[in-house]
Amino acid sequence: MIFSPRRLKAMVIKEFIHIFRDWRSLFLAIAIPVMLILLFGYALNTDLKNIPTAVADLSDTPQSRELVSLFDGSAYFNVSSRAEGFDDMQRLMREKKALVGIIIKRDFAEKLLKGEHTEVQVLVDGSDANVGRTALNYVQALSTIYNIKLSAQALRTDGMNVNVLPRAWYNQGMVSTYMIVPGILAIVMAVIAAMLASVTVAREWETGTMEQLISTPVTRLELTFGKFIPLYCIGLADIITAIWLGRLVFGVPMRGNPALLFFVATLFLTGVLFFGLLLSINLKKQVLANQIALITGFLPTMILSGFVFTIANMPMPIQLLTYIFPARYFVSMLKSIYLKGVGLEIIYANFLFLCVYTLIMVVAANKRLKLRLN
């Protein structure tokens, strides 16, 4: 008999007992998603608010003042100081009184009224590259808005009534915490796989319980799935915690179909858990399996999944590398489901890749497990 529900149930109960009796691991399994959500939610927040801004408005006309008020009125910039000229601006920025400087030329309004091309000089403190880049993006966005506004006004004078409102889609505020939750789901699962799944078979070899276990009629499927099911339950509980926390603390909405999300998460979780089991089965040493799971499971999920760093910005070889890690497909699907609310028909390619990965892991873990000594 290759499979007996009773033996599987016995294995599942046994594994649950191990997990619940080892309260430190259990606590970590639950605390990690909470910690990750809070840490990433607050620390990885790349949104800048109230950037101290200095303005040198040499034009000092209604038009230039309108431009300045556009900056000051946004949540991102705070016009905190006025500069008399270029040198004064340099001083303010060197003293870190301003991160962004706007210099409006004397002939700004004049050229504008003539319908000529004009420029505004924007200085950004690039010493903190991240802040600089973000600030630059905001400046560009605002100038686009201002340009569109001007064009619209121009059109209106021609009798056209066009009301243009630029919007960023899916993440209207471009809030980075929105990106966090889908990414965290992937990380949490990778951590569980590394922390719990990678040690569970190795521990039985190390303590000698395996020798006793394999002398019973227990089969490979019962053994691997007996270990998988309890870990899957914990993974699922973690996913629910993460979604709920994301919503409660950061107000991240879940727009997609919950059933689809659950389905995709199950697929990924199964894949990474069996990956952890595979390591455990092959290496037979807890510490080693754990380390390797962290390096090959957790780190790529963090770095190469497109969660923290945008894949499109990576050099080509690294971009190619991301294709072999399942987290890429999962995070991409999650973002789509979570924020766009799309269905399976849009993301089927990613879905197929993930299916293949998971299948390989389940088969490999079962194939590699030998109920023999040596």
Add this chain to the structure above:
Amino acid sequence: MKSGGYAVSADGITKRYGSAVAVDNVSLNVNSGAIYGLIGPDGAGKTTILRVIAGILKPDSGEAFVCGHSCEREQIAVKNSIAYMSQKFGLYPDMTVQENIRLYADLYGVEKHGMRERIDELLDFSYMKPFKHRQAGKLSGGMKQKLQLICALVHKPEVLLLDEPTNGVDPVSRRDFWRILYGLVADGMTILMSTAYLDEAERCSVIGLMHKGKIIAEGSPEEVVRKSGIQVISVKDGGDRSLVKKLKGAMGGGRVHAYGDRIRVLTHDMQTDTDELKKLAPEAVIEPDRAMLEDIFMSIGESADADENILSLIAEGAGGKSGTALEVRGLTKRFGDFTAVNNISLTVPYGEIFGFLGPNGAGKSTTIKMLCGLLPATSGEGVVGGVDIVHKPETIKSKIGYMSQKFSLYEDLRVYENIDFYGGIYGLTGAELAQRRDWSLKLAGLEDRKNLMTSELVGGWRQRLALACAILHKPSIVFLDEPTSGADPASRRLFWAIINELAASGVTVFVSTHYMEEAEYCDRLALIFRGDMIAMGKPSELKTSQMQDRIIEVLVKDPFSHMDGLGKLDSVLDVSLFGAGLHVRTKDTAETAIKEYFAEKGIRAEVNAIEATMEDVFVSMIERADGGEK
């Protein structure tokens, strides 16, 4: 089917690990209902055979069968009809007794109907019921082994495979364990086991003596002894420890060995040797004795001859002194509410071998750890090697040597690297370290293998290397916590020769053991039970003054079947298995009653009143302290 109706049969099994041959073309057959015992030195291949038959190790060639099923091709049928108990504790320490049993019942698919009754029956039979809800990791060594046996028995297997099931188990628990085994055999179960205890081997219906991967003798214990042609002369001295050395020197080290309170000399010419012995030891009682498996075992041992060289090393390498080595008063250790050691007082001079006896979990290791300065005492005071144990426990460590129960050398270091490491810790450098390194390698018998990985060492070598590392710095007090647990008789004897030599050069040796014959080698013994020291004295004192009961030895076929009958006789306190026979403990002489019992049944039995052995004393005192007479 090639099994020929045997419960277990192995046909030409060979198994190699790399270039080393673990089992070399071994064939054996076990009749249904028999107890087959595999004995032999460490690394002889006993465990490998058991693993092959259990279907968890693939042999390089040959095939094993259980109840006619091939262990290779019909694994499921085999696994359903056997139960295997591995040498390491194979159950889950974080699960309770009941949870472990339930797990195995489910894995074996025990019929639900009547399962609860079956489990209760097993728990009752093994006296484990009160511990049903205790986590397995918190059980004592003896109870763990019983639990593992229960888990193995829950599906009523036809064949039971046991790999050294009683290693590190105290005599009381061991008796209990064997009572269960005999009960199973009476119900028709077949048992194939390996054991390091030769008194257990005497109880088997058939034994196979393994040596270097082969079975070199097979048959009933009596047959094996008879076929060997070995005769034994027993020499009982008056406690003169140097006599062994003298006899070894005169008659050849290989044939003279100490066993319990006697010296046994193996001989093929009884008369000549008896005469010679009488000349060598005019004071001693010299008489012919029945040869035992122990003697056969010693006759195949090859390391025995190395004794002399090794022993001569000790004297030059020991840091002996004279005077009082250790004096402690009222030593107590509590862990929360639990008193592990209660009010122990000791005074021990240099050069004494002091033994700690007691059941698993009695507090022996805790006591030793306190005396070493490893564990602070809750209360009490004392001086070890001239250093106050309460105020300067750190200083004690440089004066003593300690060998813990677990193997504490680094398995991933080479042999000499371990020695260098410990030498470094004790502050040895340069020429001194080199000299001590050579000395240790010689002592451990590893001169040619100093580059070996420590993990590759087996049995006796590991223990000797651990001892060598513990005494590198020439301590004058040495603590050895169950140093010989699980070692084969030859390694144990060599180990004890080393201990003797250490003591002779003025080093105090504290040692704990579960082997009762080893207790006889101690100058003084303390019996510890539930944290209390319930007796202390010389072995001979314990056997006479402390022993209030009388022991009658019964040698009879199928001893287990008479235990209940004898137990019901008047004035019989207790009947227990001892070697191949029974020991009956009585208040007064019940010899006549016992003889009548066998005469009535028409059974031939040898019934003799004998001097109590250390094991009888141990069990009797534990039971008295436990208040559990009959």
